[in-house]
Amino acid sequence: MAFIDDVKANAKSRMKTIVLPESEDRRTLVAVDQILKEGFAKVILLGNPEKVKADAKAWGAEITGAEIVDPASSDRLDSYVAELVELRKKKGMTEEEARKILTSSNTYFGVMMVKKGDADGLVSGACHSTADTLRPSLQILKTKPGTKLVSAFFIINVPNCEYGENGTFVFSDCGLNQNPTAEELAAIAESSAESFRFLVGKEPKVAMLSYSTKGSAKHDDVTKVQEATRIAQEANPELLLDGELQLDAALVASVAALKAPGSKVAGHANTLIFPNLDAGNIGYKLVQRLGKAEAYGPMTQGIAAPVNDLSRGCSAEDIVGVVAITAVQCQLYG
Template sequence: MSFINSIKERARQAKKTIVLPESLERRTLEATAQIIKEDIADVILVGNKEDIEKAGEGLEISKAIFVDPMSFEKMNAYIDLLVELRSKKGMTREKAEDILKSDPLYLGVMMVKDGMADGMVAGAIHSTANVLRPSLQILKTAPGTKLVSSFFVMVVPDCTYGANGTFIFSDCGLVQNPNAEELASIALSSAKSFENLVAEEAVVGMLSHSTKGSAKHPDVDKVLEATRLAKEQNPDVKLDGEFQLDAAIVPSVGASKAPESKVAGKVNVLVFPDLDAGNIGYKLTQRLAKADAYGPVTQGIAKPVNDLSRGCTAEDIVGVVAITAVQAQNQ
């Protein structure tokens, strides 16, 4: 069974409710129809029902839950809660009412906070900053997590490396230039995400242009320090570095370049030293190896909220909703 079909099956086994606030976007509505048809999750759509149905003409979305901000029965309670959560930042009742009635992203996150929804997926027509801002303000970070980061699940066809061609690449979409402490946090969060989603043991490689001292540079020092910190914080995780990419995933190269490492050549979680490397790496793999790229998936928020690429397809949205549902199950 493919990775995404496995994720969909797991989502069906303990069905969750996911809010899709970009409810007038055709791709969102196409995805909603498919999610309902495949019974992957219950879907909340935010907005006027007639307007949504008009935007989704020809699509079977009648089984979705429609929440109109203008008549939502929980609106007053949500306004009060938002004031309580943000009062130290100057939030008034008037501001809270305006935000929740005009910005479906904030309303969607409040549904997740309240438990009406188990997670949220957005970003088809909003920037990453706009998707994550209400999440960080309202949901905040998960217990024991200092940093919100992101990853892609990469599924490479006809590939024997990683977990039969399945990898996590991190961070490819959020943290621009992590310091050593942040890179260690990304690595440990990514290991947990891999095990939750792929259901196999994570083997983490801290990537660099150097393998075990083959080059000297402050950029290499950062990866070495991140490796040390990650091992110190969670010695049970299989993690090592610094590795060049081939030493991380190719057994023969790993054995040659890092013979004393128990991780070299076996890595399935690739931790890139910065966003440039991660973003370039995942797109190269996607385009040249014809890999499926699921993400960016967010990790480290108290409840699952995931950001879409604005170039996403309806099928991409379905996949991210299924992943979000499984994240909610694990939380």
């Protein structure tokens, strides 16, 4: 069974409700059709019900069974306005401003649904930037208790691949932190290992990636990854984590034997921590486009409830997959 099929089966075991703010997007409505047919999540769409239904019909999407909520006329609006004013009062938020935000931004309204328990998680980003998705999440939901850093990862599933966990990997951070410090890289590694363990159900083997392996090159960028490795290992001595490793040393056993003999991670890594956002973003897109991999994300880790972003180049099938993963993440929150 493919990775995403396992995820959908897990999602079905404890059904969760996911809110999708981008009802104006064809891919979203086509995805909802498939989600409802497969029955692994309940769906709330935000928008004018008549327009959403008309668009769905025009695009051949059957969305009967999805709840459609118009933020401007919702009976929840007043309570959401009061909540937003309370949350942002130190920033000078007024009732008028809160009402304007919640009726003009479906994402803000959707995040408030998650905050108030009217939905379990949110998926957005098919036609909005990462900032548009994460800003309301951080303002309203805040960070998960004990979280050192909010970061973003992709679940990558490469067909017919002998590496990783039968071709399944976590790539991180590929969507949020531009140039993390050593301490931040260590926190990203810790969160990514937890995400791999929970979503894939296997033991994470974490590689701290660099263009150097075990001191083969000297540079401040290499030193940063070495320090991040030390911090992560000291904080998580039970975790299989090693670095700094070049990508081939992280994945290929024969290369690992030459470049990093004795490493328990080299040659077997399934959780790849990139040294900066440039490397992570380029890396996942190369594997997705040239390796024809399924790439689900960017998923967030560290927010107080599951809110996940989408690449604006995503397909309807990508949205289906991210909703399934989000639904399983929701199970971790209760």
